[in-house]
Amino acid sequence: xxxxxxxxxxxxxxxxxxxxxxxxxxxxxxxxxxxxxxxxxxxxxxxxxxxxxxxxxxxxxxxxxxxxxxxxxxxxxxxxxxxxxxxxxxxxxxxxxxxxxxxxxxxxxxxxx
Amino acid sequence: xxxxxxxxxxxxxxxxxxxxxxxxxxxxxxxxxxxxxxxxxxxxxxxxxxxxxxxxxxxxxxxxxxxxxxxxxxxxxxxxxxxxxxxxxxxxxxxxxxxxxxxxxxxxx
Numbered sequence: 001x002x003x004x005x006x007x008x009x010x011x012x013x014x015x016x017x018x019x020x021x022x023x024x025x026x027x028x029x030x031x032x033x034x035x036x037x038x039x040x041x042x043x044x045x046x047x048x049x050x051x052x053x054x055x056x057x058x059x060x061x062x063x064x065x066x067x068x069x070x071x072x073x074x075x076x077x078x079x080x081x082x083x084x085x086x087x088x089x090x091x092x093x094x095x096x097x098x099x100x101x102x103x104x105x106x107x108x109x110x111x112x113x
Numbered sequence: 114x115x116x117x118x119x120x121x122x123x124x125x126x127x128x129x130x131x132x133x134x135x136x137x138x139x140x141x142x143x144x145x146x147x148x149x150x151x152x153x154x155x156x157x158x159x160x161x162x163x164x165x166x167x168x169x170x171x172x173x174x175x176x177x178x179x180x181x182x183x184x185x186x187x188x189x190x191x192x193x194x195x196x197x198x199x200x201x202x203x204x205x206x207x208x209x210x211x212x213x214x215x216x217x218x219x220x221x222x
Contacts (some may be wrong), residue, residue, distance in 0.1 A: 002155065003195050033210075042200060042214040043156070056209060090155050099144045099163065104155030 004105035018079040025093030032074040038087040117213035136202035
């Protein structure tokens, strides 16, 4: 158990819909990262938050957004969903050390029909 | 385009055999991490290598960081079915991680 929790575990929705994925980092970690993992793209970095502020952006679509709340939990919002958005979405947290060792949650499997 | 290239993409071996997975890049990293991911779960950090030429051992797993800090290898001795999984390398630069596409390792009993 990494100490990072994600909900829901599975999510099935239709094209055009909007969903919210939730993540709680390990106790004491201020940094939260979101990743998308699909079969053809591998593990892709989406966005990072540190203590409530956006710190880095990766390959995140404009239809996607995220935020980190004062209690440090984070949410990833995906809107106008397309079939190609079906993937595993992982949240990771770290304590912002030089080596940036990250601890991953169990992921949310999103299926867009 | 992957910043880090991992090879081979797939590896299937018999229990007791040895295997090596490679992670190569044209970029220099401040450190490099290896993760293992099992189906339906998140990646789990195995090791971080920091110094060029560094070798770290974790039971039957040996990790090596290239002298130029651009490449790394993971060697498993006497593989067991429990070693089955997706092995991912990740380069660290300015606190950012770049992941390779991974090597899927299957160890047959």
